[in-house]
Amino acid sequence: MPTVSSSAASSVPQPPTSEPITAPSFAVIPGAQVRQVLRGREPEMVELVENTYRLHSAGDSVNPQSYFLRFPDRPTSRIIALPASIGGDVNVAGVKWISSFPGNVAAGIPRASAVLILNDHDTGYPFACLESSIISATRTAAFATLAADRLSRDRDRPVRVGFIGVGLIARYIHAFLTGTGWSFEEIGVCDTSPDSIVGFQRYLERSGTEGTVSVHTDAESLIRSSDLLVFATVAGRPHISDPSWFTHNPLVLHVSLRDLAPEIVLASTNIVDDVEHCLKADTSPHLAEQLTGDRDFLDGTLHDVMAGKVRPRPDLPVVFSPFGLGVLDLAVGQYVYDTLVRSGELDVVDDFFHELRRYG
Numbered sequence: 001m002p003t004v005s006s007s008a009a010s011s012v013p014q015p016p017t018s019e020p021i022t023a024p025s026f027a028v029i030p031g032a033q034v035r036q037v038l039r040g041r042e043p044e045m046v047e048l049v050e051n052t053y054r055l056h057s058a059g060d061s062v063n064p065q066s067y068f069l070r071f072p073d074r075p076t077s078r079i080i081a082l083p084a085s086i087g088g089d090v091n092v093a094g095v096k097w098i099s100s101f102p103g104n105v106a107a108g109i110p111r112a113s114a115v116l117i118l119n120d121h122d123t124g125y126p127f128a129c130l131e132s133s134i135i136s137a138t139r140t141a142a143f144a145t146l147a148a149d150r151l152s153r154d155r156d157r158p159v160r161v162g163f164i165g166v167g168l169i170a171r172y173i174h175a176f177l178t179g180t181g182w183s184f185e186e187i188g189v190c191d192t193s194p195d196s197i198v199g200f201q202r203y204l205e206r207s208g209t210e211g212t213v214s215v216h217t218d219a220e221s222l223i224r225s226s227d228l229l230v231f232a233t234v235a236g237r238p239h240i241s242d243p244s245w246f247t248h249n250p251l252v253l254h255v256s257l258r259d260l261a262p263e264i265v266l267a268s269t270n271i272v273d274d275v276e277h278c279l280k281a282d283t284s285p286h287l288a289e290q291l292t293g294d295r296d297f298l299d300g301t302l303h304d305v306m307a308g309k310v311r312p313r314p315d316l317p318v319v320f321s322p323f324g325l326g327v328l329d330l331a332v333g334q335y336v337y338d339t340l341v342r343s344g345e346l347d348v349v350d351d352f353f354h355e356l357r358r359y360g
Helices: 006-010 031-038 042-057 102-107 133-151 168-179 194-206 219-224 262-266 284-292 302-306 326-343
Strands: 026-029 067-071 074-086 092-100 112-119 126-131 160-164 186-190 212-215 228-231 251-254 269-272 298-301 318-321
Touching (some): 042 074, 042 302, 042 326, 074 102, 092 133, 126 133, 126 326, 160 219, 168 194, 186 219, 262 284, 262 318, 269 284, 298 302
Parallel strands (some): 026 126, 160 186, 160 228, 186 212, 269 298, 269 318
16 A cells, blocks of 8 residues: 655645645545554544534534435435534544445345545645445444443443344444443344344354344344344335334334334434434434424434433433434544554545646
């Protein structure tokens, strides 16, 4: 891997100075490097995501609505643009361009693929393109783990976790939970794909996971036997509709957003990451809003819980529905970039920006 030269390193985006503004260099960061930087840093990533939520809630961010590119001939597929800007020590703008093509799974390749573009604060020039499916999975697992910790502080800590949908995101969430000190007596698994179940079981074996692994052929038995539930499916509409399955008041990480019928949402304590982002695109909370005509069923945001403004009731199911904010991708992406700059392993594309004189 080529290392960054001293001249390239000098063009890494810096805080504003009296020096003339120049166009930054441009770097390409492949998935292998992203994985190398992020591997084994689960506690650090959870802390990074927590700090980013604080910046966002303090108004030190710009996070417009995501943009969905849909295809009439492929209704289950979509590509989403998540533009954002974050201040603080991160101080970067950018966009994640992430596709979701569920049909890929049958072909043996992952459903999601993504890139992340980082833009310089002073010039607006893009200065890096990163493979971002790993970044996206990392920030998702980090905020799920943060929510599991914060939302379980006023109740018994869950010891029986159930995963509904066991693809890459479920693997990352499990790795982050165990990487930040969680342990489980039982791990329940449910998926419509037998191959996915086998793959997840093999991952659990390789990771040396403690506890009994139970495969469930129906969602009801898994839900009733779990006190922590992780929904990580590709469901486009609710497929879980009976509130009685949740009368044992589990903590629900509703990462895939569209699994639960409005009746379940309305019978629960509801925490989101961002109200305006989460109540759109026919997510389960959005369907609950359409059913009731108001947002009174929402109890607050994850930051409200972090700040002590909201304390979820222990006598109700707690459902965390995160839309996933672009500012989180930026924070993780900038972390990867900065780490590679410090290590001298940044791969700079020479002369990427060629026409830099207005009149030649």
